[in-house]
Amino acid sequence: MATIHDAVLHPDKVELVTAWMGGQRWYVGAGRRPRLTRLDSWRLDDPAGEVGIETIAFLDESGTTPVVYQVPLTYRGAPLEGAEVALVGEMEHSVLGHRWVYDAPHDPVYVAQLLRLVRGQVAAQAGSVSDTVDPDVVGAPHPAWQDDPVVATSRVLVGEQSNTSIIVTPEPGTGAPVIIKVFRTLSPGENPDITLQGALAASHSPFVPASVGHVAGAWQRPDGSGRDLGQVVFAQEYLEGATDAWRVALRQAAEGEDFSPRARELGRVLARVHEDLARALPCVPADRDVVEQHVGSMRRRSARAMSEVPALAAHQAAVEHVLDRALEADWPALQRIHGDLHLGQVLDVPDRGWVLIDFEGEPLRPLAERNDVDSPLRDVAGVLRSIDYVVGTVARTHPGVDAGPWGRAAQTAFLDGYAEVGTDPRTHGALLTAHVLDKALYEVVYEAHHRPGWLALPTAAVEALVREVPS
Ligand SMILES: Nc1ncnc2c1ncn2[C@@H]1O[C@H](COP(=O)(O)OP(=O)(O)O)[C@@H](O)[C@H]1O
Numbered sequence: 001m002a003t004i005h006d007a008v009l010h011p012d013k014v015e016l017v018t019a020w021m022g023g024q025r026w027y028v029g030a031g032r033r034p035r036l037t038r039l040d041s042w043r044l045d046d047p048a049g050e051v052g053i054e055t056i057a058f059l060d061e062s063g064t065t066p067v068v069y070q071v072p073l074t075y076r077g078a079p080l081e082g083a084e085v086a087l088v089g090e091m092e093h094s095v096l097g098h099r100w101v102y103d104a105p106h107d108p109v110y111v112a113q114l115l116r117l118v119r120g121q122v123a124a125q126a127g128s129v130s131d132t133v134d135p136d137v138v139g140a141p142h143p144a145w146q147d148d149p150v151v152a153t154s155r156v157l158v159g160e161q162s163n164t165s166i167i168v169t170p171e172p173g174t175g176a177p178v179i180i181k182v183f184r185t186l187s188p189g190e191n192p193d194i195t196l197q198g199a200l201a202a203s204h205s206p207f208v209p210a211s212v213g214h215v216a217g218a219w220q221r222p223d224g225s226g227r228d229l230g231q232v233v234f235a236q237e238y239l240e241g242a243t244d245a246w247r248v249a250l251r252q253a254a255e256g257e258d259f260s261p262r263a264r265e266l267g268r269v270l271a272r273v274h275e276d277l278a279r280a281l282p283c284v285p286a287d288r289d290v291v292e293q294h295v296g297s298m299r300r301r302s303a304r305a306m307s308e309v310p311a312l313a314a315h316q317a318a319v320e321h322v323l324d325r326a327l328e329a330d331w332p333a334l335q336r337i338h339g340d341l342h343l344g345q346v347l348d349v350p351d352r353g354w355v356l357i358d359f360e361g362e363p364l365r366p367l368a369e370r371n372d373v374d375s376p377l378r379d380v381a382g383v384l385r386s387i388d389y390v391v392g393t394v395a396r397t398h399p400g401v402d403a404g405p406w407g408r409a410a411q412t413a414f415l416d417g418y419a420e421v422g423t424d425p426r427t428h429g430a431l432l433t434a435h436v437l438d439k440a441l442y443e444v445v446y447e448a449h450h451r452p453g454w455l456a457l458p459t460a461a462v463e464a465l466v467r468e469v470p471s
């Protein structure tokens with residue numbers, strides 16, 4: 001049972017986390033000093049009674065939009081060997097003495113208890129009251145996952161991640177490896193990654209990792225009007241030995257190896273995933289109101305791209321023309337989709353083929369939009385754009401290699417594969433073009449914010465697309 005001491009801490013937790021958080025990969029305001037308020041917290045018990053485990057929700061008001069972060073910490077009475085990189089800081093606790101505070105995903109005691117929480121084997125405790133269950137923080141095991149893994153070893157995934165993922169190797173006989181994603185920024189409501197992958201896993205789709213379970217969490221609203229409810233942790237099957245399609249395609253493009261068979265296979269996989277999602281989750285017929293709403297949102301995105309990258313304004317009329325054509329086109333029914341599909345979200349798994357991950361939707365879109373139905377052509381456009389990114393990247397890394405023909409063959413094969421299973425996206429030509437353009441405009445904004453060095457790539461695509469559109 002979690003015993004909470006009435007203690008004085010020096011430095012306190014806000015001071016400690018403020019000094020550390022700005023340097024984390026997942027911190028949205030890179031380069032800024034966070035301005036934090038503690039909103040809420042919950043705890044897990046260490047069965048050995050030695051390590052304090054607390055997950056704190058902090059509000060950061062240092063930027064124009066306030067952001068809520070999830071920060072799981074462990075408190076220890078001695079340093080954790082080998083976890084030096086994960087040390088958040090040290091503090092004096094007026095009752096317990098000197099404490100070493102760690103970024104909890106690196107602490108095996110947190111990982112073991114978190115996985116038990118996901119599987120519904122332990123309860124979460126209130127953050128500020130001793131021996132009291134927090135009724136709003138609940139583990140939700142996925143019904144299709146049979147095992148209760150016991151952690152043998154765990155490690156934190158390193159890389160360009162917006163969340164923190166922990167890879168768990170279970171004790172022999174307790175199931176397959178698992179990857180636990182701890183969401184770093186919290187939003188109230190459903191997380192599309194959990195809903196969509198969970199729905200596909202429930203129908204035993206081989207094209208997504210199986211779901212192990214998730215944690216539903218809660219945190220006080222900044223205005224004090226009660227708690228927001230959301231999903232804070234997602235655990236799924238870890239696919240060992242996987243590489244991603246982006247790396248596969250880059251290598252093949254640079255070496256002039258034909259990617260068409262793999263692109264065709266990806267087209268088939270995407271069409272199957274769309275079919276399964278349409279069966280499992282709601283669909284909406286694309287009537288006039290729905291179409292106007294979607295084209296309206298494309299217009300807003302294009303206005304944003306033009307205001308952020310003024311050089312694009314020269315193409316405003318041509319972009320408008322593409323969107324006008326989309327308004328008059330015949331739209332397929334809307335349904336749940338991946339939402340941010342690119343080759344980096346496609347894993348190449350030994351003996352299994354392509355598997356899609358990260359159904360969270362585009363990070364720049366509000367959660368409500370990402371939880372809504374959309375056109376399956378958005379995912380098709382995502383892959384077409386990603387193949388174009390491969391071509392553009394090879395042009396930079398391998399001067400003299402023209403991967404253009406490689407890219408066009410891969411795009412055609414991908415569409416052919418999709419058409420083998422679903423409706424040929426080319427029968428919705430004007431609409432497909434509008435979605436490809438919409439994606440390229442999104443990329444312009446994304447790159448301007450995150451990777452200015454890549455900006456020329458989607459900008460050139462916007463220019464090429466509007467040039468090709470019939471008047
Ligand atoms: N189920 C999985 N099996 C194997 N590797 C995975 C799995 N899920 C994610 N990964 C790896 O973790 C990386 C980040 O995952 P992702 O879901 O995109 O996280 P984020 O939302 O933080 O960007 C992926 O690019 C992939 O390399």
Ligand SMILES: O=P(O)(O)O[C@H]1O[C@H](CO)[C@@H](O[C@H]2O[C@H](CO)[C@@H](O)[C@H](O)[C@H]2O)[C@H](O)[C@H]1O
Pocket residue numbers: 162246340342343344358361362363382385386387389390443446
């Ligand atoms: O993977 P995320 O969900 O964080 O997606 C964001 O970042 C992607 C870059 O990592 C970005 O994708 C863009 O770059 C890719 C190459 O790195 C390329 O394959 C994609 O086609 C291109 O859109 C994605 O748009 C963004 O949401």
